[in-house]
Amino acid sequence: MASQEILREEPSRGSFINDPKVRGIVFQAVVVIVLVALVWWIVQNTIDNLTRLRIASGFGFLRGRAGFDISDSAIAYSSDSTYGRAIVVGFVNTLIVAAAGIVTATIIGFILGVGRLSHNWLIRKICMVYVEVFRNIPPLLVIFFWYSGVLSVLPPPRESINLPFSSFLNQRGFYFPRAVWGEGSWLILVALLLGIAMAWFVARKARQRQMATGQQFPVFWTSAALIIGLPLLAYALSGFPLSFDYPKQSTFNLTGGFQVKPEFLSLYLALSFYTAAFIAEIVRAGIMGVNKGQTEAAGALGLRPGSILRLVVIPQAMRIVIPPLTSQYLNLTKNSSLAIAIGYPDLTATTGTVLNQTGQAIECVLIMMVVYLALSLLTSAVMNVVNARMALVER
Amino acid sequence: MKHIAIGILGAATLGLVASAASAATLDDVKAKGFIQCGVSTGLAGFSAPDDKGDWQGIDADFCRAVAAAVFGDGTKVKFTPLSAKERFTALQSGEIDVLSRNTTWTINRDTALGLNFVGVTYYDGQGFMINAKKLPGVNSALQLSGAAVCVQSGTTTELNLADYFKTNKMEYSPVVFEQLSEVDAAYDAGRCDVYTTDQSGLYGIRLTLGAPADHVVLPEIISKEPLGPAVRQGDDQWYHIVKWTYFALLQAEELGITKANVEEMKASENPEIKRVLGQEADTKIGTDLGVSNDWVVNIVKAVGNYGEMFERNVGSGSPLKIARGINALWTKGGLQYSPPIR
Numbered sequence: 001m002a003s004q005e006i007l008r009e010e011p012s013r014g015s016f017i018n019d020p021k022v023r024g025i026v027f028q029a030v031v032v033i034v035l036v037a038l039v040w041w042i043v044q045n046t047i048d049n050l051t052r053l054r055i056a057s058g059f060g061f062l063r064g065r066a067g068f069d070i071s072d073s074a075i076a077y078s079s080d081s082t083y084g085r086a087i088v089v090g091f092v093n094t095l096i097v098a099a100a101g102i103v104t105a106t107i108i109g110f111i112l113g114v115g116r117l118s119h120n121w122l123i124r125k126i127c128m129v130y131v132e133v134f135r136n137i138p139p140l141l142v143i144f145f146w147y148s149g150v151l152s153v154l155p156p157p158r159e160s161i162n163l164p165f166s167s168f169l170n171q172r173g174f175y176f177p178r179a180v181w182g183e184g185s186w187l188i189l190v191a192l193l194l195g196i197a198m199a200w201f202v203a204r205k206a207r208q209r210q211m212a213t214g215q216q217f218p219v220f221w222t223s224a225a226l227i228i229g230l231p232l233l234a235y236a237l238s239g240f241p242l243s244f245d246y247p248k249q250s251t252f253n254l255t256g257g258f259q260v261k262p263e264f265l266s267l268y269l270a271l272s273f274y275t276a277a278f279i280a281e282i283v284r285a286g287i288m289g290v291n292k293g294q295t296e297a298a299g300a301l302g303l304r305p306g307s308i309l310r311l312v313v314i315p316q317a318m319r320i321v322i323p324p325l326t327s328q329y330l331n332l333t334k335n336s337s338l339a340i341a342i343g344y345p346d347l348t349a350t351t352g353t354v355l356n357q358t359g360q361a362i363e364c365v366l367i368m369m370v371v372y373l374a375l376s377l378l379t380s381a382v383m384n385v386v387n388a389r390m391a392l393v394e395r
Numbered sequence: 396m397k398h399i400a401i402g403i404l405g406a407a408t409l410g411l412v413a414s415a416a417s418a419a420t421l422d423d424v425k426a427k428g429f430i431q432c433g434v435s436t437g438l439a440g441f442s443a444p445d446d447k448g449d450w451q452g453i454d455a456d457f458c459r460a461v462a463a464a465v466f467g468d469g470t471k472v473k474f475t476p477l478s479a480k481e482r483f484t485a486l487q488s489g490e491i492d493v494l495s496r497n498t499t500w501t502i503n504r505d506t507a508l509g510l511n512f513v514g515v516t517y518y519d520g521q522g523f524m525i526n527a528k529k530l531p532g533v534n535s536a537l538q539l540s541g542a543a544v545c546v547q548s549g550t551t552t553e554l555n556l557a558d559y560f561k562t563n564k565m566e567y568s569p570v571v572f573e574q575l576s577e578v579d580a581a582y583d584a585g586r587c588d589v590y591t592t593d594q595s596g597l598y599g600i601r602l603t604l605g606a607p608a609d610h611v612v613l614p615e616i617i618s619k620e621p622l623g624p625a626v627r628q629g630d631d632q633w634y635h636i637v638k639w640t641y642f643a644l645l646q647a648e649e650l651g652i653t654k655a656n657v658e659e660m661k662a663s664e665n666p667e668i669k670r671v672l673g674q675e676a677d678t679k680i681g682t683d684l685g686v687s688n689d690w691v692v693n694i695v696k697a698v699g700n701y702g703e704m705f706e707r708n709v710g711s712g713s714p715l716k717i718a719r720g721i722n723a724l725w726t727k728g729g730l731q732y733s734p735p736i737r
Contacts, residue, residue, distance in 0.1 A: 053487060054628045055509040067554045069569045079557035151584040156529070171585050172543060252530070252542040252588045253568075262586070263570075343572040343581070349548070352573070356480045356549030359508035361487070 046362065061358045062087070068353060070345045072261055083354045090350030091371060097268055097346065098333040098375075104272035105332060106325075109279025114309070116284050127280065134277035139335050142274045146266035147342045154262075157253050166246045168254055173265060175247040178258040182241030191234035192227070199223035263344035267336065275332045282324045286317035318390050326383035330376050337372075347371060420492055420626070420633035421465070421685055429471040432458035433491035436476045436575055439599035440709035440717070441497045441517075441622075450474045453708045454495040456698045457516055457624055457641070461493060464640045464690040469697025478573055480549040483508050486627055493637055495624040497593065499551045510625045513638035517623075517709075518721045518730055520616035521555050522594035524601060528609040530588060536615040540565035545578050545587035547571070552592050555618040579603060593620045598715050632685050639684060643691045645733035646671055647700035649724055654699035657692055671736050680736065691736075701731065 016022060050057050062084035069079050073089045074096060115127035134142065151171055155161065160168040160175075167176040199222070206217035235242065247257030290313050298312040339346040347368060355364035424430055434442035434454055442454040459469035475491050486494045487509060497519075498504075500512040523536045523544075533539070536559075546553050548571045560567050570587045572578045582590045583604050590597065597612045604610060624641070626634050647653075650668050652660050661672050669675050673688035681688035698704055702724075709717045723729025 052629060053509045055487060056507045067557055069553075069557045069567075071569045071571060079554075079561060148584075151581070151586055156585050250541055251533075252539075255541060340573055341577070343548075343570060343577065345571065349571075349573070352480055353548045353553070353571075356483070357554070359483055359487075359504070361484050 050362075055359065057360070057363070059363055061360050061363070064358070066354070066357075068357065070350060071343075072264060072345055083358060086350050086354055087347070087367060090345055090347040093345055093350075094333070094336055094339075094347040094375075097264065097271065097336050097339070097344070100268050101271040101275065101332050101336065102329050104268070105275035105279055105328070108272060108276035110283055112276060112280035113283025113287065116280060117287055131277045131280050134274055135281070137274075139270065139274045140338050140341060143267060143270040143338055143342060146270045147262065150262040150266050158249070160249075160254065166244075166257075168247055170254070171262065172253055172259070173262045174260040175254050175257045177244040177246045178256070180243045180245050182243060184238035185241045187234045187238045188231045188242075191230040195227040195230035198230075199226045202226070261344075263339070263342050266342060267339050267344045267346075271332050271335055274335070275328055278328050278331075279325065282321050282328065283317070285324075286319075286321035287313055289320045290316045315390075322383060322387045322390055326380060326387075329379050329383065333375055333379060334372060420630045421636065424465060424492055424633075428466075429473050430458060430462045430465065430493060431491045432461075432472050432474050433477045433482055433485050433494040433496050434458070434474050435496045436478060438497060438575065438596055439602060440595065440713060440715045441599070442474070442476075442495070451708065453516055453704055454497060454624075456704050456708065457495045457644075458493055460644060460694045460698045460704075461637055461640045463693040463697035464636060464643070464686050467687060467689075467693045469693075478575075479547055480573055483510065486510065486625065489627070492633070493624055493626055497596070497622045498625060500621045500623050500625075501551060504625070509628045511628050511634050512623050512625045513634065514641040515621040515623045515730075516641060517595065517621075519593040519595050519620040519622050521552055521591060521618040521620055522597055522616055523613040524590045524597045524610055525588060525613065526585075526609050527611045528606075529585075534613070536613045536617065537563060537565070539567065539589055541567070542589050543568045543570055543587040544589045544591055545570045545572070545582045546591050547575055547578050548573050550592075551618070551620065556591055559617045593622070595709060595715070595717060598717060599709075602714055636685055639736070640690075640694060642733040643671070643694050643736065644698075644701040644704065645724065645731050646736050647691060647695050648702040649726065649733065652691075652695055652700060654695055654703060657695045661692065 047057075062082060064083050065079075066081055066083050066086045067079050068086070070077055070086065070089050072093060074092045075085075075089060077085060077089045112127045112130060115123050116131065118124050118127070150173075154169060154171045157170045157172055160170040163169060165177065167174070169175075202217075202222050203219050206219045210216055245256050247254040247259075294312055294316065295308055298308040303311065336346055337348040340349045340352065343349070351364050351368050355361055358364075432455075434450060434452075437443045438452070440452050442450055442452040445451045455472075455474065458472045458474070462471045463469040465471075475485065477485050477491075477494075477496060482494055482496055482498065483504070485491050494510075495516075497517070498512075499519075500515065504510050505512060523539065525533055525539075527533070540560075544556060544567045546556055546569055553569075553571065556567075556569070567589075570581060572581060578590070578592075579600055581587060582600075590600065592600070594612060594616060601607050601610050601612070624637060626637050650660075650665075650671060652668065652672070657672070660668055661674055663669060663672075663674075666675075670678065670680070671691050673681055673691065678688050681690045684690070687693070699707070702719075705719065705722060706712045709715045710719065719727075719729060721730050723731065725732040
């Protein structure tokens, strides 16, 4: 121990000012002080200016009555609700469109990414053209493309396109029957959950058995039977409590049923298709990053091409794919703020309206920044956990 | 390192000086040589660029009148097109000197938003427009239950709409956009059944639609929309200049002073006309306000009186053909009234 202490001691440079350690600490302290002073000055200046201009400040306005309506709301909201609730409605809408977009973009992206490496010339080229087109168009234009597509191609409400199962498609969106759950329908939900749990258990057991004995078990069909069959059984047992609310023609629009508005539809489609192009490239890079020897070795073991992709290539590719995939998810979430251009009430749009009705610009922008930051950090955190589980476990 | 620190401190000090100096708008305006005027992104009759790119309309002309009062030259204006959402922040932050953008005067905007409205350049009210061809038989706003309604976000219109349907126990689904042009496009494409905004605006928008004759404005007016220019709080001198520019326009109409006869009127024997036009001996009316004594002459030379401004932009001289109605002078049964200039 003593010898180490002696080794660490640096030769004296004579003057205290010339000591690099002391200089380092002093300079860092100066930077911190300047930074704090700058932030303090900005905040102070803002407060002074707001007082001078007699602009009310603080977050008390969130409790005021909003007074405006929101077209698309997943939670209960009316013009009597508060400004705070209006912002929450916008936040939930952002979450919905981001979540739906992420799932769809991932599915399309994976299909395209694998398709670009297909042995079939046509599939390969179609995927390539798709990726090159969507990757090189600004997302706002993609959104406008879908929105004007929805508005100009589809017919007005009185001439709706009839689709199977009493669904309708027109300029005002996509209408389909809404399920109305009667008495005793909780049993169906319980049955569904039970079915999923049992399917998971069966899959686990089957895996263990295959590991131990090599015998396979038809997991897919058993799971499907459990997940679909059990709720159906419960439905019959509880006396068919489900009925449907069908969309009907009224003076102006179709009423009843469930309506997916064109604003949501075009934003969701645009974000999915746009981001899918990037995900496709990431997936392609991931697959190409897996050594060719792996595929050949798997082939030599007698696995079929589908199984090689599923069991050997993709699991290894995922390690390369996940980190850049996280950035794409974050991008999609942030791009959802382009909703404002087509009037989908996401966080940016509703908070913007609140901003304008109350004039609390600084507070509203602060809320938006904090919410988007939190949302992005949360997505990152989740993806980091997934990444850690996917990472190469060395044995 | 020391140099950087000094630099930051220096910049900070400069910033402080700059923010303190912005209190006197008149000095700032004179120093830069023009008035920065916030207008709409394009509303026929109020503020919209013409085919040469010059801004036309009552709101644009009002800014020219202020420029004429300050500089003696109505062309010393620069226009900033603003969406409904951007307009107050632009004024609060000092990006513009006057907000003249078909903006409704409300108590909230006068108090919590830190603005001062100077008067009402146009008394308006909110109305509804529908496509009569697609919706035959609808002739009252009370038949609109269940309709999809297009509206611009962040406006008093949006709030009145919610109140009106709630009061009359009707349902509607709002279709909300930030930009007026987006609302126009959505209505024209059939995304919504009804377009709602100030009635004057509806007449203007109707002209820009694919088939104007198909659309009718319903008779109901559901709100009071006094539209007027606004300035920032905390600068009384600038507030007075803008306010009295508005009154001068009214006073000129009341006294029969027009763009054509203003030079002759200067020689008038009528003491009131002489006083208003700054022809009284040793008059201090203009200089007390902070402008030259012939400020009213300059205003009328630049844009005419209020009546001329109205007829040229929204009245009989324009495609909108809106009648004076309650926007007539008080002497003719309207609401436009100027306190005495003396």
